[in-house]
Amino acid sequence: MSYRTNGVADASWLGTPIDARPLFGPELASLLNLLRALRPTEWKAAAVPGWSVKDLAAHILGDYRGRLGWSTDGFRPAFAVGETLEAFIHRVNQDWIDLHTDHGPAELIDAVEAAGAQVSSNFAAADLRTAGLGVSWAGADPAPRWLDIAREFTEYWTHRQQIRHATGRGTDPEPLALATVLDTFMRALPHTLRGTTAPTGTQVRMVISGSAGGTWTVTAVEDRWSLAAAPNGRPTASVTLDSETAWRLCTRGIEPSTALTDVHIQGERPLAEAMCQIVSIVY
Numbered sequence: 001m002s003y004r005t006n007g008v009a010d011a012s013w014l015g016t017p018i019d020a021r022p023l024f025g026p027e028l029a030s031l032l033n034l035l036r037a038l039r040p041t042e043w044k045a046a047a048v049p050g051w052s053v054k055d056l057a058a059h060i061l062g063d064y065r066g067r068l069g070w071s072t073d074g075f076r077p078a079f080a081v082g083e084t085l086e087a088f089i090h091r092v093n094q095d096w097i098d099l100h101t102d103h104g105p106a107e108l109i110d111a112v113e114a115a116g117a118q119v120s121s122n123f124a125a126a127d128l129r130t131a132g133l134g135v136s137w138a139g140a141d142p143a144p145r146w147l148d149i150a151r152e153f154t155e156y157w158t159h160r161q162q163i164r165h166a167t168g169r170g171t172d173p174e175p176l177a178l179a180t181v182l183d184t185f186m187r188a189l190p191h192t193l194r195g196t197t198a199p200t201g202t203q204v205r206m207v208i209s210g211s212a213g214g215t216w217t218v219t220a221v222e223d224r225w226s227l228a229a230a231p232n233g234r235p236t237a238s239v240t241l242d243s244e245t246a247w248r249l250c251t252r253g254i255e256p257s258t259a260l261t262d263v264h265i266q267g268e269r270p271l272a273e274a275m276c277q278i279v280s281i282v283y
Helices: 022-037 052-065 085-099 105-124 145-166 175-192 243-250 268-275
Strands: 046-048 204-211 216-222 237-242 266-267
Touching: 022 105, 022 145, 022 175, 046 052, 046 145, 052 085, 052 105, 052 145, 105 145, 145 175, 175 204, 175 216, 175 243, 175 268, 204 243, 204 268, 237 243, 237 268, 266 268
Parallel strands: 204 237
Antiparallel strands: 204 216, 237 266
16 A cells, blocks of 8 residues: 555546446445355365455455554554565565464454445545545656545455355455446556557556456556546557456466457457556555
8 A cells, every 4th residue: 555645637548437446335244244154164264375255354454544543552664774565565464364263253343344334334425536645557756536535445345255265155246346346447548558659649458357357458648558538549558358357467366378268359469469468466
């Protein structure tokens, strides 16, 4: 996370704002239902490299508490001298999990419920037009509040899917949440292409199939790539993939090389391959 909250200038290059605020309550309810349904052995299952399901539940609690000022157990993380944002986040995440090693599932569930309800309430009252925390994977620091909040929603949704997968459950197909997650993840496309040069006006397109999918067109403008609305034109390159491949690619559940075997590419392949380097988490 980033703690810069200066005013946001022109953020149109990030595309049409997303309002994820109404989704936090249902997401929390789905998470609590899942956690309460887990068998004792499932809490010990590997969820992500190095973390069990219980660790990941503690991490979700940490995400909530981070939004509330870490007001528990005297936990007050601060950057070390010369520490990068990525190193800081990974260190703080592990420190938080280590702090909760002795917490049992019931205790974690109660804490997640309390903190999650407070975060949901805070977001419900947030003004999307103001500046939020930076979103490094979108290249926005500060980011508009709408993107900051939508990014936070993807964090909770993604971790819930990781718990589902670790315990033999598939991705939750609920379309509104998934559509919001995919739409948010695609806001990484301009930043993904930042090192890719192309003539001004060049357009590339990402198409995600299925009821939760959509189409995102990125245009090369004078000093960046942009998701702002642009005149309709024929894209120089397009990538079509399904929603499962898309969200797992964006969260590095699969690598770009794997995703490229499952996508349909039209047009200039180097541009298409550049799009498939998209990552929508701190990685």
